[in-house]
Amino acid sequence: MRSRPLSIAVWFVTGVISAIAIIIVAPSQSNDATSLSMLIVPAAAAALLGGFRRLDLAVVGGIVLGVLGGLVAQIDEVALVRNFLPFLFIVVLLLWTQRKEVWDAAR
Structure with a gap:
């Protein structure tokens, strides 16, 4: 099995999960770098x-x-x-x- 499609799929899925988490968390956090870090x-x-x-x-x-x-x-x-x-x-x-x-x- 080729690893390139698998690595693309893994990056895609983790990117989607990260984006959903950011959409959920961002409104409840202040907008400065310290809080977000x-x-x-x-x-x-x-x-x-x-x-x-x-x-x-x-x-x-x-x-x-x-x-x-x-x-x-x-x-x-x-x-x-x-x-x-x-x-x-x-x-x-x-x-x-x-x-x-x-x-x-x-x-």
Whole structure:
């Protein structure tokens, strides 16, 4: 099988998914470069759930992060944590995926 049509299809599909995500997210964000560049952190957290290999798990991770961010934003006492939620998500996922290596080295 030729790889050129497959690579074109992959770029097309990821471009469409990215465009849809931008259309959904852009109206809720401010228009400055700092705010828009900080969208990378939640996206990386969602992609980390998929291991940077599975799009379905990355989408699930993004939805989970969005729902958790919405729930945390409703509680005034912990609303500030909403901004740090993707970082916490990344740390927990990295610790969870590395647990086997730590336990194997301890034996």
